[in-house]
Amino acid sequence: MENKIIDTKITAEVVNQFEFNGEFIHIEPLGQGHINSTYAVYFRRETVPPIRYVLQRINTSILKNPLTLMKNIEGVTNHLRKKIMEAGGNPDRETLTIVKTKDGKLFYEDGDKECWRAYLFIEDATCYQSAEKPGLFYNSAKAFGRFQKLLSDYPAETLSETIEKFHNTVNRYKNFEKAVQEDRMGRAKDVQKEIEFVKARKDDCGIVLDLIEKKEIPLRVTHNDTKLNNIMMDNETNEGICVIDLDTVMPGSVFYDFGDSIRFGASSAAEDETDLSKVYMDINLFKEYVEGFLSEAGETLTKKEYELLAFSAKLLTLECGIRFLTDYLEGDTYFKIHREHHNLDRARTQFKLVANMEEKMEMMNEIVMSHCKN
Structure with missing residues (x-):
């Protein structure tokens, strides 16, 4: 029941706060992280394939200052994007891309004082829990x-x-x-x-x-x-x-x-x-x-x-x-x-x-x- 309540809250309130591109399709849990709660959010678009975003609820009991946290991440990822572009790489794929809220903020604080952030999903890539493949x-x-x-x-x-x-x-x-x-x-x-x-x-x-x-x-x-x-x-x-x-x-x-x-x-x-x-x-x-x-x-x-x-x-x-x-x-x-x-x-x-x-x-x-x- 708790998961259903959380999912309803996310889809009814949180998802609408971000600059996501397309028509919302659905949301599902993502990854095996122990600190933040992470979801993949799917959106339909008219002329191109659907797009995914990463949506995370920040664990503020451990990460106590979400504004400071997100400013750190913004500064570092902006620097990385510049270096990647100078080298002819793809910054949307080679570093995290923050998706801001509709009012231009780095995260959204909901009515329960829970803080949420979003990133562009990096497609055609995998996170491994162990070195199961050579190299x-x-x-x-x-x-x-x-x-x-x-x-x-x-x-x-x-x-x-x-x-x-x-x-x-x-x-x-x-x-x-x-x-x-x-x-x-x-x-x-x-x-x-x-x-x-x-x-x-x-x-x-x-x-x-x-x-x-x-x-x-x-x-x-x-x-x-x-x-x-x-x-x-x-x-x-x-x-x-x-x-x-x-x-x-x-x-x-x-x-x-x-x-x-x-x-x-x-x-x-x-x-x-x-x-x-x-x-x-x-x-x-x-x-x-x-x-x-x-x-x-x-x-x-x-x-x-x-x-x-x-x-x-x-x-x-x-x-x-x-x-x-x-x-x-x-x-x-x-x-x-x-x-x-x-x-x-x-x-x-x-x-x-x-x-x-x-x-x-x-x-x-x-x-x-x-x-x-x-």
């Missing part, structure tokens, strides 16, 4: 590398933080220390090994932030959620044509995007694997991603960024593990769990990856530096 991981690396390259001259300091301190590893460590000290669930005594693992790597947490503050590495536009399913892949070529889900686009470091890609994509096992003997970083997948990413972004990176690119994989994996362990100590209040000790299992998997990366760091650095032209 997809490499092509995703190229797509995120190209995203970095095209935005390398964007004034990152003009962007707002849509989620405060999202990749601030120092702040994540402070939250961890607080969780250990308060020990509100009485769980700290059973995870001393994991707690000591994190504490032994405290100094790693501040390296990137210190370099940004000292201006030894540039502040860059970063996507901050560089999973495979945030890229539209062309159905014919399997090339990554468009980076989507720009909600977490913020000022940051290239390390955030590269490091998290390796954490998630080069792992041999699921994020919550309980058999740690199955968990390691696949050096071949690491090499594949490095080659794809640097084939596009390489010319825009500084030597210092090259030197720490491999380290960033370890740092972002450590940060994620810290977040899982912190949530476990606090009573599993942030990440959804599906079994007892789920967040602890996730933390242990990340820490096993960190340890494995430390063993392979020399090899990882050699792979990265072999591509350095600076």
Whole structure:
């Protein structure tokens, strides 16, 4: 019944607010996102085929300032459109196209204070949940590398933080220390090994932030959620044509995007694997991603960024593990769990990856530096 009420509300009120082209046909749920509610909206036109748009209800409990959010996205996509057009590409296909409301706004706020936005649908392309076809991981690396390259001259300091301190590893460590000290669930005594693992790597947490503050590495536009399913892949070529889900686009470091890609994509096992003997970083997948990413972004990176690119994989994996362990100590209040000790299992998997990366760091650095032209 709830879905029917929502659908009625969308078709009766929300759809009519946007500059959609044609006669409304129908609406259907779209994708597997966990944050926003997403729909495909179909419109009939007289002399050309029907057209689809993407309509999203923004989750304002997480993305608390939709105006700031949409201004970020507008600025970045306008910049990308200009660069794509200069290169002779198709901006309607290679970046998100915001469809404004009929009164020229970036989003619509309905009578229930819910906020909606719309994009042009990118046809003949697919979002994959896993690298089920050969070359997809490499092509995703190229797509995120190209995203970095095209935005390398964007004034990152003009962007707002849509989620405060999202990749601030120092702040994540402070939250961890607080969780250990308060020990509100009485769980700290059973995870001393994991707690000591994190504490032994405290100094790693501040390296990137210190370099940004000292201006030894540039502040860059970063996507901050560089999973495979945030890229539209062309159905014919399997090339990554468009980076989507720009909600977490913020000022940051290239390390955030590269490091998290390796954490998630080069792992041999699921994020919550309980058999740690199955968990390691696949050096071949690491090499594949490095080659794809640097084939596009390489010319825009500084030597210092090259030197720490491999380290960033370890740092972002450590940060994620810290977040899982912190949530476990606090009573599993942030990440959804599906079994007892789920967040602890996730933390242990990340820490096993960190340890494995430390063993392979020399090899990882050699792979990265072999591509350095600076």
